[in-house]
Amino acid sequence: MSAPVSVDASPTPVETASTPVNVESAITVIAAVLTVLLTAVAFWLSYEHLQEVAAAHGMAEAVARSWAWPATVDLFIVIGELLILRASLAHKVDWWAILLVTAGDGASIALNVAGVGKDANALDYVVAAVPPVAALLAFGALMRQVHAYLAGRSATGETHPSTGVEHPSTPVEVSSDRPPATPSGPPVIEADPGPEHPALPAGVEAASTPVDAEPVEVDARSTAVDLCMPVVYGNRVDQLVRALYGMHFTQPSTTRMTLAMGAAGLGTSPSTARTARSRVRAREPYLADFPGALRVEAV
Incomplete structure (x- = not known):
């Protein structure tokens, strides 16, 4: 008898697999900060440079107004970026939000550069343009x-395992395709005991067999419809006469x-019986090929 094989159940693979996730989370937090x-x-x-521009151009004595004026430019960038974020989450494109960001950022860069003056060094213009450009890129990031x-978070919430609500509908579809049950006729009591009937000829058995020797494969859902449907009789006398055909x-x-x-x-009227027999033969003509009874009676 071979010795049992030992299995190493150490949690090393789990710890190794979780390490990249921890590193990625740390990088994401640092990048966000x-x-x-x-x-x-x-x-x-x-913002501060635009406040200086406002103070140098008519708002030097109104300190509160000079500090509030840059908001009329920079807040367009914030509003536009937030609207772009909302549209992106809805898988849409908000051109009005893009226009707001473009107008606010363009105005901020132009005013920061223009506030340097006409005779300034080229590097002064670069220094003035860097903050609004950096603000735009950083806020977009x-x-x-x-x-x-x-x-x-939205994708995680949509990947819950299925609760299996659809499965109970399967039995309903299967049961709806079943053929209607043939109504059973009234119980027939054999009141004329006679000699035992001989065996049926081979021709009669072949005529009453509706299925081929090699049946063609048919879809299970349509089998009950494509095959010969049972004949349903609403008259009780017709049902009784048809049952006599099936018994003997x-x-x-x-x-x-x-x-x-x-x-x-149901009474004992011979004419009613013969009329019912005629109706049954009319609906199922192959019944007329059945052999007669041993005892020949006047009809």
Whole structure:
């Protein structure tokens, strides 16, 4: 007998697989913090420079107004970026939001550069243009990270395993395709005991077999419809006469039909019996090929 094989159940693979996730999370947090810091610094530099421009052009004595005026330019960038984020989460394109960001950022860069003056050095213009450009890029990067975070949470919430609500509908579909049950006729009481009938000829058995020797494969859902549907009789006398055909595979005589009718409480009228037999033969013509009974009676 071989010795049992030992299995190593150490959690090393799980710890190794979780390490990249931890590193990725740490990098994401650091990038988000730095992006927020860069956005705040860039907006502060741009905002303060625009306040100096406003103070140098008519608002020197109105300090509160000079500090509020840059908001009429920089807040267009914030509003536009937030609207772009909303449209992105809805898988749409908000051209009005893009126009707001373009107008706000263009105005901020132009005013920061123009506030330097005409005779300034080229590097002074670059220094003035860097804060609004950095504010635009940093705020866009921040909105992108927020979008990725919200999209990740939305995707996680949509991947729950299925609760299996659709499965109970399967039995209903199967049961709806079943053929209607053939109504059973009244119980027939054999009241004319006679000699035992001989075996049926081979021709009669072949005529009553509706299925080929090699049946063609048919879709299971349409089998009950494509094959011969059972004949349903609404008249009780017709049902009784048809049952006599199925019991003995011979032509039911008038005496046998009237005795069965009397036992079922349907009267004993010979004409009613013969009329019912005619109706059954008309609906199922192949029944006329059945052999007659041994006892020949007047009809």
